[in-house]
Amino acid sequence: MNSPHYFIAVPLPSSLKEKLAGWQRALKPELPFKQWVHPEDLHITLKFLGAVSEEQLNMLIRLMAQIRNFNSFSLMTGGLGTFGNPENPRVLWTGVERKPELMDLQQYVEGIAFESGFKQEKRPYSPHITLAKKSAGKTDRIPEVKSRYTGHQPIAVNQVVLFRIHPGKKPKYGIEEAYKFSRGREQ
Structure with a gap:
């Protein structure tokens, strides 16, 4: 039997998911992507893990508990960008501010994953929020749409x-464990 796949991410508030879902609805007729991310699956990935054994999962869950000592912080999101060939991109995303707190958090998660x-x-x-994947054909509209x-x-x-991936389901990402920061302001 195949091991389930997981990743670690920052979840998004409902208000941002709704705003980005509106962007997706407006963009679908204009940009040829095969796969649009379900609005409930929108997130900021910190570390993709792939297949995870039960032993790795148990160690990861134990080590991730330490992340609760982080301080809460805020980020700005916005704008559009792509990965891959500009005329035939692999990914359409909205940007995420490269704030030191986010970069430190990602490095910490990377270290925990390595230790696991x-x-x-x-x-x-x-850092980014993926909106769509797999271009379905060339387009020269990306620069105009991004503007x-x-x-x-x-x-x-x-x-x-810690999200578990459920292939074939929509939404396909389920919460396995959540680690709320114990320090900083309540938000």
Whole structure:
């Protein structure tokens, strides 16, 4: 039997999910992507883990409890960007501010994952919220469309979640464990 797949992420507030779902509805007729992320699945990935054994999961859950000592902080999100060929992108995303607190949190999560037996990510961390994946064809509309989506919205970061991936379901990400920060302001 295959091991379930997991990732660690910052969950988004409902208000931001609703705003981004509106962007997705407006963008679908304009941009050729095969897969649009379900609004309930929108998040900021800190670490993709992939297949996780029960032993790794137990260690990860135990070590992640330490993350509760982090302080809450806020971030700005907004704008559109892509990964891959600009005319045939792999991913359409909205940006996330590269705030030191977020970068420290991601590095901490990366360290916990490494200690739990996962490979360290070699690519530099690029915080974003994926809106769509897998371009369905070339388009020259991306620059024009990106110029219309420039608004920014603040979000409070006061917890980290271990998500389990449920292929074939919508939404497909389920909360396995949530780690609310014990320090900082209530948000």
